Amino acid sequence: MAVLISILKEKIKRSIQESFKKEFEKKEFSPEITPCTSEKFGHYQCNDPLKLTKILKQTPSEIAKKIVSNIKDKKIFEKIEISKNGFINFIFDKNFISNELDAIFQDPYLGVIPKKNKKIIVEFSSPNVAKELHVGHLRSTIIGESLSRLFEFLNYSVLRLNHIGDWGTQFGMLIAYLKQKKEILEQASLSELTNWYKEAKKRFEKDSEFAKKTKEEVVKLQSEEKEELEIWEKICAISRKAYNEIYNLLDVKILERGESYYNPFLKGIVKDLEKKNLITISDGAKCIFLEGFTSRENTPLPLIVQKSDGGFNYVTTDIAAMKQRALEEKADRIITVIDQGQSLHLKMVHEACVKAKYIDPSKTKFEHVAFGVVLGPDGKKFKTREGETVKLLDLLTEAINKAKEILIKKDPLISNHRLEKLSHILGINAIKYSDLSCHRLKDYKFSYERMLKFEGNTSTFLLYSYVRIMGIKRKLKNDPKKLLKFAKIDLKHPTEISLGLHLIRFAEVIENMEKDLLPNRLADYLYELAEKFNAFFRDCHVIGSKEQNNRLKLCELTAKILKKGFYILGLQVTESL
Ligand code: ARG
Numbered sequence: 001m002a003v004l005i006s007i008l009k010e011k012i013k014r015s016i017q018e019s020f021k022k023e024f025e026k027k028e029f030s031p032e033i034t035p036c037t038s039e040k041f042g043h044y045q046c047n048d049p050l051k052l053t054k055i056l057k058q059t060p061s062e063i064a065k066k067i068v069s070n071i072k073d074k075k076i077f078e079k080i081e082i083s084k085n086g087f088i089n090f091i092f093d094k095n096f097i098s099n100e101l102d103a104i105f106q107d108p109y110l111g112v113i114p115k116k117n118k119k120i121i122v123e124f125s126s127p128n129v130a131k132e133l134h135v136g137h138l139r140s141t142i143i144g145e146s147l148s149r150l151f152e153f154l155n156y157s158v159l160r161l162n163h164i165g166d167w168g169t170q171f172g173m174l175i176a177y178l179k180q181k182k183e184i185l186e187q188a189s190l191s192e193l194t195n196w197y198k199e200a201k202k203r204f205e206k207d208s209e210f211a212k213k214t215k216e217e218v219v220k221l222q223s224e225e226k227e228e229l230e231i232w233e234k235i236c237a238i239s240r241k242a243y244n245e246i247y248n249l250l251d252v253k254i255l256e257r258g259e260s261y262y263n264p265f266l267k268g269i270v271k272d273l274e275k276k277n278l279i280t281i282s283d284g285a286k287c288i289f290l291e292g293f294t295s296r297e298n299t300p301l302p303l304i305v306q307k308s309d310g311g312f313n314y315v316t317t318d319i320a321a322m323k324q325r326a327l328e329e330k331a332d333r334i335i336t337v338i339d340q341g342q343s344l345h346l347k348m349v350h351e352a353c354v355k356a357k358y359i360d361p362s363k364t365k366f367e368h369v370a371f372g373v374v375l376g377p378d379g380k381k382f383k384t385r386e387g388e389t390v391k392l393l394d395l396l397t398e399a400i401n402k403a404k405e406i407l408i409k410k411d412p413l414i415s416n417h418r419l420e421k422l423s424h425i426l427g428i429n430a431i432k433y434s435d436l437s438c439h440r441l442k443d444y445k446f447s448y449e450r451m452l453k454f455e456g457n458t459s460t461f462l463l464y465s466y467v468r469i470m471g472i473k474r475k476l477k478n479d480p481k482k483l484l485k486f487a488k489i490d491l492k493h494p495t496e497i498s499l500g501l502h503l504i505r506f507a508e509v510i511e512n513m514e515k516d517l518l519p520n521r522l523a524d525y526l527y528e529l530a531e532k533f534n535a536f537f538r539d540c541h542v543i544g545s546k547e548q549n550n551r552l553k554l555c556e557l558t559a560k561i562l563k564k565g566f567y568i569l570g571l572q573v574t575e576s577l
Contacts, residue, residue, distance in 0.1 A: 011076070012033045012046065012090055016033075019069075019070025020067060029048075031048045032046065032047070033046050039498060042079070043092050044089075044090045049061070049088065053086075061085075067088065076093055078091045079091040097491055098489045098490050098500065101491075101503060101504065101557060104506075105489070105553065105556075109153075110564060111504065112153070112506070112507045114154055115155050117157075118332045119332050120151050120156045120159070120332060120334075121158075121159045122147055122158060122335045123144070124143065124160070124254070125141040125144060125337075126140065127164060127165070128164070128166075129164060129235060130196075130235055132194050132242075135390060135392070136374070137392070138392050138435075139339070139371050140337045142436060142570065143369060143371060144337040145251075146568060146569050147517060149567060150519075150568050154510070154514060159255070159329065160253065162257065162258070163258065163259065164236075165259055169311060171221055171235070172215060172218030172221065173201060173214045173217075174231075176213040177199065177203065178231055179217075186238075191391075193235065193238050200214075245393060246392050246393055249396050250432070262320035265320045266320055270286060270316065272356070273286075273305060273356055276355075276357075278355060283308060285308045286304070287304050288303040288305060289301075289302060290355070293347075303348045303352055314345075315349060318346070318349045319352060319356075319358065322358060326363075326364045331364055332363070333367065334359075334365070335369055337371075338368070340370040340371065340441065350366050369440070369517050372442050374435075374444060375445045396431060399448060399451075401427070402452055403427035407419055422574065425463075429460070429463065429571045429572060430451040430459050431451065432570050434446075436520060437519075437523035438520060457527045463574065463577065464530070465558070467575065469555045469559040470559070470576065471576070472543065472552070472555055475543055480552060483549045484553050486549070487552065488553070491554075493540050495535040495539045496540050496551075498535070499529075499533055499535070503554075506561050510568075525565065529562060533555075536554075
């Protein structure tokens with residue numbers, strides 16, 4: 001069965017455009033169609049007639065009437081109403097919505113239009129070797145995973161990259177320190193490694209002999225000498241083990257391609273930038289000065305690509321990475337998920353790459369997916385009581401433990417197996433959802449208590465709707481698949497229509513999320529879906545009613561969309577709670 005165009009907005013938009021062309025012979029007009037602020041006004045609205053009065057020199061309601069009279073495909077609407085100020089409200093016919101839902105039910109993309117041959121790189125997580133991951137990395141990991149899943153669902157070819165900070169002068173310090181210490185590296189934990197790093201740093205600042213040594217170690221590492229390379233690899237392996245534990249808990253898949261990957265290209269890049277006359281020497285360092293980037297004192301801001309001691313830095317690596325991703329990977333879109341604090345840096349790197357022709361903005365779109373800070377319950381930056389960064393593994397384990405307590409309270413006789421499984425699902429879902437349901441540019445307060453609640457806009461509340469539908473299916477003794485075979489969705493009751501319309505909007509929400517990369521759009525949608533489903537379930541009899549099979553189909557479609565939405569947000573489902 002052919003899937004009908006289910007993006008309703010587009011449908012209305014096209015109708016209006018056609019009608020507008022006919023009436024006013026203006027070709028370039030892109031009407032704005034938004035869902036009605038309240039369902040009592042209608043399903044979608046268009047407020048453009050008011051904006052057009054100046055150009056067309058007619059009253060808004062005259063314009064609205066003309067637009068409406070030209071709409072051809074009127075049978076998909078139950079009503080089109082024009083309000084006093086010329087706003088047009090559209091109410092879809094319930095049979096039309098029912099048919100659309102039947103089509104979406106069959107469609108693996110659930111009404112969303114997939115992409116063809118598009119390649120996207122999503123860089124996320126990107127912690128630094130020999131340092132503990134902090135909550136900023138957690139945000140990047142959760143958001144990046146969700147965006148990657150979104151693009152995979154949309155049929156993009158997705159390359160998920162972990163741009164680990166695994167290269168740089170800090171390794172000279174660590175190697176020099178570890179050589180003196182002669183510890184058995186293999187058995188060290190990331191915490192030990194982090195402590196050694198701190199000690200090495202202290203010694204570097206105090207002891208000039210040691211400082212000299214670290215510089216020699218950097219040179220040796222950069223020329224890839226065996227002993228130094230081996231120590232470096234061990235340091236990376238210890239760090240990797242710690243990240244992987246977190247990625248496993250979070251169900252995150254990502255390819256490691258750290259900063260060291262780009263090391264062989266750095267020299268050539270600086271040479272090439274010099275050849276292209278983009279380099280200015282300032283205080284002995286090779287810099288790029290870009291128009292429009294100035295400091296607070298209004299002096300030009302340098303983008304340093306080679307330090308005065310000859311070393312390359314974070315910027316050089318980022319230029320190399322952007323070049324490789326655009327020219328070699330030939331990505332259509334490159335996305336970097338990292339905190340807002342790095343926005344200026346990334347803007348400058350991008351601009352420099354455009355100037356050097358390492359990226360062609362007409363072919364490759366670069367986007368910085370920025371996010372705000374996680375705050376502690378006291379509204380200050382999230383830290384432990386001792387003022388240290390919170391270890392992510394502790395944070396995740398704590399969420400799981402707290403979920404366990406709640407589950408035991410609810411059912412003291414819960415089996416161990418169920419307790420383990422459910423606490424993991426509820427705990428990790430809660431952490432992810434409380435992050436993704438906030439607008440990512442805003443800071444948010446971290447609260448176990450709030451995120452683990454069973455009601456309100458929480459992951460467990462959403463999960464309950466899914467579990468309820470699974471329960472309905474279990475109650476129906478016959479095979480629901482058989483029941484669904486001949487069922488047709490046939491919306492009647494107002495809360496049933498409202499649920500149906502919301503299910504169609506899934507495609508619209510996914511399309512918006514693809515554009516603005518805001519996962520909270522999907523979270524809000526799912527929350528509303530759960531509420532609408534609950535209202536429908538309260539008002540409409542399912543099991544044993546004469547509409548049983550049709551309504552079961554509506555429930556099943558709700559479950560499909562909830563499950564897909566959950567998957568895109570990186571959340572897990574369970575059949576019973
Ligand atoms: N490792 C960096 C940090 O922890 C993040 C890297 C972000 N990505 C990039 N291409 N600069 O702050």
